[in-house]
Structures are given as C-alpha cells and as structure tokens.
Amino acid sequence: MTARNHTRPAAHRRARRWGAVALAIAGLTSATALTTNHTVSAVPPTAKSEGLLCTPPTGATPGQANYVLTAKEGIINLPDGNSMLMWGYANGNGAFQYPGPVMCVNEGDVVTVTLRNQLAVRTSALFLGIDGVTANGAPAQAQFDQTATTATLRSLTDDVAPGGSITYKFTAGHPGTYLYESGTDPELQIEMGLVGSLIVYPTTPADTSDLLGESVGHARLAYDDPNSRYSTEHEYMVLLTELDPDVHYAVEEGGVLQSADYTEAYTPRYFLINGRSFPDTIAPNGAGWLPAQPYGALAHVEPLQISATPTESDNPLPALIRYLAVGGEPYPFHPHSNHEKVIAKDGRLLSDGGVDLSMEKFAITVDPGSTIDALFTWTNVEDYSATANPTPVPGPDQKNLTEGEYWSGSPYLGGQGVLNPEVQAKNVCGEYYHVAHNHNLAEATNYGAAFGGQLTLIRVDPANTTNCGNA
Amino acid sequence: MSREHDTGADTPRVLSRRNFLIFGGGAIAAVAAGGGAMAATAAPGARGKMPPGLVDRPNVRQLALSVTDGWAGMPRELPVIDPYFPDTLAPAPLDTYIFGFRDVTGLDRPIVQSQAGKAQISAPVIEATVGEEVWITLSNLGLLTRPDLVDSHTLHWHGFRNAIPYYDGVPETSISVPIGRDFTYVFRPEDAGTYMYHCHFEDVEHVTMGMTGIVFVRPAANSAWAYDDPDTEFDVEMPIMLTEFDLAGHWNDAHIQTSDWTSYKPDVWLMNGRAYPDTLAPSGVRDDITGDLVPQVGFEHLQYQPQTSKIRATGGQRVLLRIANLGFQEQTLAMPGIDLVSVGSDARWLTPDQRTVSDTLVIGAGESRDVIFVAPQWRPDGNNTYPLFNTDPTKYRGNLDGSDQWVGGQRTELEVEA
Ligand SMILES: [Cu+2]
Ligand SMILES: [Cu+2]
Numbered sequence: 001m002t003a004r005n006h007t008r009p010a011a012h013r014r015a016r017r018w019g020a021v022a023l024a025i026a027g028l029t030s031a032t033a034l035t036t037n038h039t040v041s042a043v044p045p046t047a048k049s050e051g052l053l054c055t056p057p058t059g060a061t062p063g064q065a066n067y068v069l070t071a072k073e074g075i076i077n078l079p080d081g082n083s084m085l086m087w088g089y090a091n092g093n094g095a096f097q098y099p100g101p102v103m104c105v106n107e108g109d110v111v112t113v114t115l116r117n118q119l120a121v122r123t124s125a126l127f128l129g130i131d132g133v134t135a136n137g138a139p140a141q142a143q144f145d146q147t148a149t150t151a152t153l154r155s156l157t158d159d160v161a162p163g164g165s166i167t168y169k170f171t172a173g174h175p176g177t178y179l180y181e182s183g184t185d186p187e188l189q190i191e192m193g194l195v196g197s198l199i200v201y202p203t204t205p206a207d208t209s210d211l212l213g214e215s216v217g218h219a220r221l222a223y224d225d226p227n228s229r230y231s232t233e234h235e236y237m238v239l240l241t242e243l244d245p246d247v248h249y250a251v252e253e254g255g256v257l258q259s260a261d262y263t264e265a266y267t268p269r270y271f272l273i274n275g276r277s278f279p280d281t282i283a284p285n286g287a288g289w290l291p292a293q294p295y296g297a298l299a300h301v302e303p304l305q306i307s308a309t310p311t312e313s314d315n316p317l318p319a320l321i322r323y324l325a326v327g328g329e330p331y332p333f334h335p336h337s338n339h340e341k342v343i344a345k346d347g348r349l350l351s352d353g354g355v356d357l358s359m360e361k362f363a364i365t366v367d368p369g370s371t372i373d374a375l376f377t378w379t380n381v382e383d384y385s386a387t388a389n390p391t392p393v394p395g396p397d398q399k400n401l402t403e404g405e406y407w408s409g410s411p412y413l414g415g416q417g418v419l420n421p422e423v424q425a426k427n428v429c430g431e432y433y434h435v436a437h438n439h440n441l442a443e444a445t446n447y448g449a450a451f452g453g454q455l456t457l458i459r460v461d462p463a464n465t466t467n468c469g470n471a
Numbered sequence: 472m473s474r475e476h477d478t479g480a481d482t483p484r485v486l487s488r489r490n491f492l493i494f495g496g497g498a499i500a501a502v503a504a505g506g507g508a509m510a511a512t513a514a515p516g517a518r519g520k521m522p523p524g525l526v527d528r529p530n531v532r533q534l535a536l537s538v539t540d541g542w543a544g545m546p547r548e549l550p551v552i553d554p555y556f557p558d559t560l561a562p563a564p565l566d567t568y569i570f571g572f573r574d575v576t577g578l579d580r581p582i583v584q585s586q587a588g589k590a591q592i593s594a595p596v597i598e599a600t601v602g603e604e605v606w607i608t609l610s611n612l613g614l615l616t617r618p619d620l621v622d623s624h625t626l627h628w629h630g631f632r633n634a635i636p637y638y639d640g641v642p643e644t645s646i647s648v649p650i651g652r653d654f655t656y657v658f659r660p661e662d663a664g665t666y667m668y669h670c671h672f673e674d675v676e677h678v679t680m681g682m683t684g685i686v687f688v689r690p691a692a693n694s695a696w697a698y699d700d701p702d703t704e705f706d707v708e709m710p711i712m713l714t715e716f717d718l719a720g721h722w723n724d725a726h727i728q729t730s731d732w733t734s735y736k737p738d739v740w741l742m743n744g745r746a747y748p749d750t751l752a753p754s755g756v757r758d759d760i761t762g763d764l765v766p767q768v769g770f771e772h773l774q775y776q777p778q779t780s781k782i783r784a785t786g787g788q789r790v791l792l793r794i795a796n797l798g799f800q801e802q803t804l805a806m807p808g809i810d811l812v813s814v815g816s817d818a819r820w821l822t823p824d825q826r827t828v829s830d831t832l833v834i835g836a837g838e839s840r841d842v843i844f845v846a847p848q849w850r851p852d853g854n855n856t857y858p859l860f861n862t863d864p865t866k867y868r869g870n871l872d873g874s875d876q877w878v879g880g881q882r883t884e885l886e887v888e889a
Contacts, residue, residue, distance in 0.1 A: 361819075362629065413635070
C-alpha cells in the first residue's frame, strides 16, 4: 500500500492465518471445521460462529445461575505474529480464555460465582454496577494491608490467595450489560486480562413481536422497555481492551507481579475487541487458530426492510451492540454506514421519568469501566442497481482505481465483479462490508500498522439471498 | 443587526454575513465574494466550470477536490523541537509537512495540476442542503516531496447515514483513487447537521497529516437554522475543526522515516488547521487565475491554512459553533461566562430534554457538536473579547520565553462588534 513497510515488531506474519481468515468469512463455516490443530478451544464445538456467545450457567434450578471461574495463565495470539502472556478467567475447568466467559443470566436470578485462583498472586472479581454483592456470605468490601500505623488498599473487593477460592453472590437486579474484572491491583491485573462481561436479560415476558406487531420469533427486549427491542439473531459484543507488551514481557520474565514493580511508562501497542485485533476480529467464534480468544466481533445483518403491508421478507428488527471498555482512556468507537442509537449506559436505560433520552450517534465514546448498549440498522436508502437505478455518475474503468480485498467489484448490493488481479478478493456474494473502528486511529493499528487493532467489519448481505451462507 | 435567510438551494448563494464568518473577516469576504475563494461552497450551477468530464445538472452541487502534499506554518512564537520543528526541508516561511485537500472547483485541468505540492489544512469546508445531490470529484495529484510514496487517497464522509461502500471511501471495503486518477463521489444528504470528511487510506497517517475537514448540511426548510427546528436559528456560524499534530510524525513523513503511531504524542493542538495565536488571523483566499492560495499580508506562513477561527458578532446575535474533532484525543472547550446550548450532536438534533447548557463542552474523537450562544452586548469600555479555549493546560506548547502559555493550542475568541 505504501512504499514503506510497517514491519515492526514482528517479521513473522503468518500467511497460514490470513488464509484461514479468508476461508472463515467465505464459507461462514462453523468454528470447529477450521480447526487444524489439536489445541483445546475455550468454547465448545457447537458454538454459533457469529454474535454474542453466552456461557450458560450450570445447575438447573430456576432463578439460580451458578458459575465457576478459574483465574489462570495463558497465551494469546496477535495478528502480526506476536503472542502475549495473559492472565484470564477460564470457565470452570475449561481452557484459558481472554476475555472471560460471557455470563448470561436473567433479571432476578441469584448469581453465584466461585472464583478459583491458580495464579501466583492474589486476585478477585469485581462486578461493576451490581449492588449487594457478598463474598463468602458477607458483604463484599475493599481489602487493606494493615500495619500498626498504615493501611494500604490491596483490593477493591474481597480477594483470594493463590490456590484458594472465594464465592461471590448477588441478585441480578437490573437488565443490561456489565463488566466484571479483577479488583486486586487492577492497574496490572486488568491489563493482564482479568476481565469479562455479564449480560442480564429482562424478565419482561419474552417479547416476540417485531416493530410491526408481527410475531417473528427472534425479537427480544434488552431492557424492560419496548424501545429496546432487537433481534436475538443479531446481538453483538464489543469489549474494548488494550495491551502494553512490555508489561506482559516483564511478567513473563518473572520480574513483575504487581503494578508497583512495573515502573516504565505505560504505552499500549495493541488494541483489541473481544480479545482480538483486526483481522482476527472478523474470524468466527471459536476459530481454531485462536484457541484462547473465542469471541469474534463481525456484525452481520441484512438491510432493514419494513413494508407498508408486512411481508415474509420484512426485516424490521435492529441489531444490538453491547459495548464495554476497560483501560485508561475513553475509546471513541465509530461505526461506519449509519448512526447507532445509544439506548443505555452502564446497565441503565437512557430515560428520565419516562422521557426517552436515547441518542443517535456516529461516534460512541466508551469510557473505561463503562458499558453502552446501542441499536443498529442499515437501510438500502438509494437502492442503486445496475439496471433499474444505476449510480448517477458512471465509475471509471477499474484499472483506474485501487480496489480493496473486501470489495465486491460492484457498487450494487448483491452485484459482483472481477477485481484487479493483484487483489486477494474476500467478497462472497456481493455483500457490503463497512468498517467499525476506534477513531483514535493510532488505536486502529497493530503496533502502529494501519487497518488493525480495534477495528471490525459490519457485513450487510443482500436481502433474501440463499448464496450468502447462513445470514 | 440583520438576519439573512437564504432563499434556497437553487439560487446562486450570495455570501451572507454568515458565510463571511465561515471564511474570515469582512475584508476577506469581500475578496471571496468577488474572487471565488472557497468555491467548495458554490451553489449548484453557480460556477462556470464543472469538474472535468461532468455536466452541469440542476440541483446537483458539483465540487472538485484535489489531494496532494504540502507545507504549513505553525505559530512564529513556537519553540524549536529539535530536529522535528521547524522542518529544514520546508520552504520558508513554512515549517511543517502535511497531506491535504484543496478546493479546485472551477479550475482548468493544467491549473489543477499546478496545485500539486500545495495542500491546505484544514480541508475546505463543504456545505450542502438537504434535498441536493452532491458530487465531489477527487483528483489525486500525488506527493511532490515523497514521489516514492504511491499512496491512493479517498474521501470518507464521516457520519453519512446509510452509506454504501462505493461512496464511503474505505479503501479495503471499496475503492481508492490512485495518483493521476479521478473519482466522483455522490451523496444525497437527508439529515441536517455537522459532519466531517477525511481520507481513509492508511488512515492513521493520512488523517494526522492533515486530510481532515468539516462538511455540514443545512435543513431544506431554512438555511439559517442548524436543524429543522426554529429554535436552532442563528445569525452567524463558525465551523471549528479540532485536530492535533505530532510534529515528529510530520517530519518522519518528509524525511522518509517510518512512524510508530502508537507512540503518537501531539505537540500542537489546532483549530481549523492553525494553532493559537494564528487562529485569530484572517482567512486567506484562492487566486482563480493561478489556482494558488493567497495569504493575508503579515501572515505569509498561513498561506496553506486559510481558515480563521475568529468569531465576530454584534451584541444579541445568535452564534452557531459547528465543532468537529478529527484529532485522536477527547477535548474539553470552555467559553467562560457564555451559555453554550447544545442543539445538535453527531449531526442529530437534540430534543429540549437532551440539551445541555454549560460554558464547557466535551467532544470525543470523531464526534461533532452544534452549540448556539447569544453574543453579549457590546461594551463601550472596550472589553469585548471572549475566549473559547481548550481547558487542559498541558495541551499548549507555550512560547519561547514562557510569557504566553496559550501558544500552540486550541484557543480563539469571540469579538463583539459595535
Ligand atoms: Cu489519503
Ligand atoms: Cu472518520
């Protein structure tokens, strides 16, 4: 693309993995079909390949949701060939994963989370925005190292020594999107990967009506409010984190076990969505070459379509994007192609005494430690088509253009052309791709190399097609 | 004071007082009205020459932008940053390597070509009205200082609703424009508000090098409203694009060095492509014969930064600030003692329940805000300037002897005129 090449830090770009990404998008195959090694993936092979992937609670008692998290060490892969030592919350006896399991519970559930510590340091789980958490039966509270004359904050919540376990319990009082993370030396431990998400679904009777009152079977409310209706087939997580490799190298060398031991200036070089950076963000859930990074971030929709008289082919429901962020600075996330309607922040609907305060935004700034829920649709407003409604200005010959690998070769949704021979085409069926990315563009890079980092794609398939995979 | 309401998109737009303020003080505006500076705001059919290869059509606003490299000038008071600033390759009195857009609407092809190496920052302000069709022809003139860089460029209208990839300007998901080639982007804006545009090719580099500008859309109902709502009426308006420059990154690009953008650390913070005190200098103009930009006398270092940020109004006038942030940082601006009413955010009208009234505003990277304030009455004692500035004291460089801490930062002022 440019005459310079961004080779740092690693020269070993893995061609194998790029090929796998292309195949994964092209075939939209299930995650396990692509597994070419015997590494145990952190998610089961039946997992759906796209969208929010819940880890269901164990135990069958209604109203009870039980989880076991195991804090342990593991390795993640970055798209430039680098790999990084991490600490993370694994699901029960499962493999290391980053981020932690997506815990999905219902409003009113009594949630029990047992944390087992297999790290060499004390650790904990802090549930942001959740009231009334108990630890081993007593109200959870900050922990201090005390001497006769001083008290030093050790943890923002009850923590557990290496080898031990601790049980947190709370009632999921409000629907919404929540973060859980280490409250123990969070500056280091969150950086190291001890972070995950908690989704609380409302108890409002499953609302299966779409925007027209038609029953479509996959409508759901994000909150106890009809304005939060979305399609369960299009529910996505965007968990934004960052990594400074120097911290991880230092931990790996054994020199650092708490942030006080780490004195160099903090400079993050990798910026991740759901534990991956682009192009890994668009790989399927459970992709075999990312065994410890199970969560993809490709959003995949069809155009919004609402007919005056409802038809079978109508597509009236928005997608729901659940944004979460940890780190030191706000991430300004910019979805291309359309505004998103921000309906909730930190697990609370944006409304004031019944007044709807939701807001359509083209840049969604997600503050550290906070969450935002937003609805997304894309409408084929112009409905350009090669024959009936061509673009007003005929495009130049393709030889006079630089073409991109996700480009179909046609301006028209569903249209396809042959790309210039040097382009490795990844388009399947004339679908549209739009980027959604951090607009601090230095953070949409892999260690400075553009078109990476906190960037993912929104894929829009032509309506009612059968040749676009499982959309 | 007079309120001027334009009559509609189909009439050639006469530069009104509002337009004057976009592009500078009264003196500049007089030149602009005669000489066609900032032709990017030309109304449909208002100009004689269309972009190459296109025909004149009713209700189509046809603009031509070129993209190339060039040199800008930071404040004369700015301390040296060895070896990055001033850049020794720069032709005097300029000092900072940039990539940027230029408005070449109405210029003949050879004149357009002669503008290679003469990019400007901030990019030309583009104005459109709901119901119009906007054609923007982008011509890639190449990079004179870096002929080894064969980068394509694009135009991404940031925030355009229901965009299609073909006209979204993301090279990986559609097409980009190679050196020596043209491409015409087509938009039919349906929603009033303040947006922005930028190149998306090697985005972190091209954006921070200066390929950023404001585009705003007027409602069809009334061009003196910010949105389709009478309580967004204004008398004067001022677009303000916020960006930052890491001067090492600019020097690196001129000197064939690679930057690690994750080490990005700004040295100067800009409004409309200028740092204080240059923000207050008058706007420059385009000479339609040579095609080049012409600086105001005494401000020769601002030849390729033609947009002022100085706000002029008479007491009681309603002033609309269209603020967009294409830097990489969140910024907080303050105008002490002035009630800034937020009427729009990210090109969406805010309901009365959603509005805030404050003398500060926070704007994240990639966001836009429309705020309206009422200019205070003119005071005979001469105290008629009101600063609008970034509240973070670390986001200024300060001048050489430390006597003016605001140098190199985002600071401008309102001057209330009699
Ligand atoms: Cu560019
Ligand atoms: Cu943008």
